[in-house]
Amino acid sequence: MNAVKPRLRVGMVGTGYWAGHVHLPSLRAHPDVELVGIWGRNNLAAERLGEQFGVDAYPDLDGLIDTVDVVDLSISPAAQADIATRAAKAGKHLLIEKPIADTLKAGAALADAVRVQGVAAVTLLIHRLRPERAAWLDARRAEKPTSAHAHWHSTAMRPDSPYAGSLWRKDFSPLWDVGPHIIHQLESVLGPVVAVSAFAVGQRTRVALTMIHAGGATSAVAIDMASSRDQPLQTIDVLTGTGMHNSPPLSIDGVLSHTHALRLLRDEIRSGVTEHGFGVDVGLRTLAVLEATDRSMARDGAVVDVDIV
Missing domain, CATH: 3.30.360.10 (Dihydrodipicolinate Reductase; domain 2)
Known part of the structure; x- marks a missing residue:
């Protein structure tokens, strides 16, 4: 009899339109995910989204990172590069937006952290994810x-x-x-x-x-x-x-693409094999x-x- 695999504990970083309309609905509905909490620079926005999706708004970013297995980011490229690198160095898996950083230097630092720590990472490129x-x-x-x-x-x-x-x-x-x-x-x-x-x-x-x-x-x-x-x-x-x-024709359905990205990330975490073609190396080339x-x-x-x- 197969053992039941634990759900991934995921923390959301970001409180903007795309976070609220794509990332969070996908995370909340995914059977293999436990949405733990939300952090954003605007704590009031985080609290509103937390109430909407039934999770806590974390006032402290490091507190959220320490609590989860996966950090899902939907923020500006500059902020994403910094926070995703910190999360990777803490051993957390990543679901990141495009572009992965605001400079090639910052993107390379993120890619190095992912490689050195051996964490899984998927970049949300919504069209080819379909x-x-x-x-x-x-x-x-x-x-x-x-x-x-x-x-x-x-x-x-x-x-x-x-x-x-x-x-x-x-x-x-x-x-x-x-x-x-x-x-x-x-x-x-x-x-x-x-x-x-x-x-x-x-x-x-x-x-x-x-x-x-x-x-x-x-x-x-x-x-x-x-x-x-x-x-x-x-x-x-x-x-x-x-x-x-x-x-x-391809209908733009960010939630569906995000759900595919979560599946790829889950499979990489469980297998330890990166075969999906949406890693940070792709983001770095871009x-x-x-x-x-x-x-x-x-x-x-x-x-x-x-x-x-």
Whole structure:
């Protein structure tokens, strides 16, 4: 008779819109998770979410970290890098948002902590976490792709968006917000990005990006984060040896993707084997591409090599 495996004790770090609408509903409903508590810089917000989800709001971050097996983070990249590194050094497993840090140096410190401590970590890249999208991307990779185009039109930075008050999104180009999703998908088909050329348009809510991949394939990305469209448009077109392939529609369901991420994290913790392809190494590679795009935009779209990590 199989022994019943204990549930993972998880602490939530973050009290923003995405934490309340994606992370916490998923954690609360997962049969293998015990949601222990919530911490945030705004203790009143933590208390409100704690009351909503039936758990304690912790006034002390270290107190929460000490109590749990897993730390789930939904905060700004700079704060996430610092807190996730502290949690990893304390031997805690991680479920982290993208981008994993605000600089490549901070991301490398996080990756080193995860590796040295031997903890499990999964990055929440919600599109490729969906099995149907992963299967479509894998099929395209097998068909000798030569190029791809991605279009991302979102309302995230419009004044009426729940993300409009996000300070870190205003400080960075849109590529730092949605770029990890796009880069991760395109690299899974065309291979690692080795060079980029990027332009920001208007109030930095629109970006045009060209990427050169190892082996010579190319990809082009158009992003508009303050689109006049009421419905998001997120498509990928891939040219392969069998013709042009358009990505099938994918509903954005962050809770479903988070639930898949929890399953991957649970399996890694139980097996000790990392096979899922959503670890901090993926997040670190994405950071290298993002920093290269910033250097390119600062040089009026000059082609910039991506640092090897």
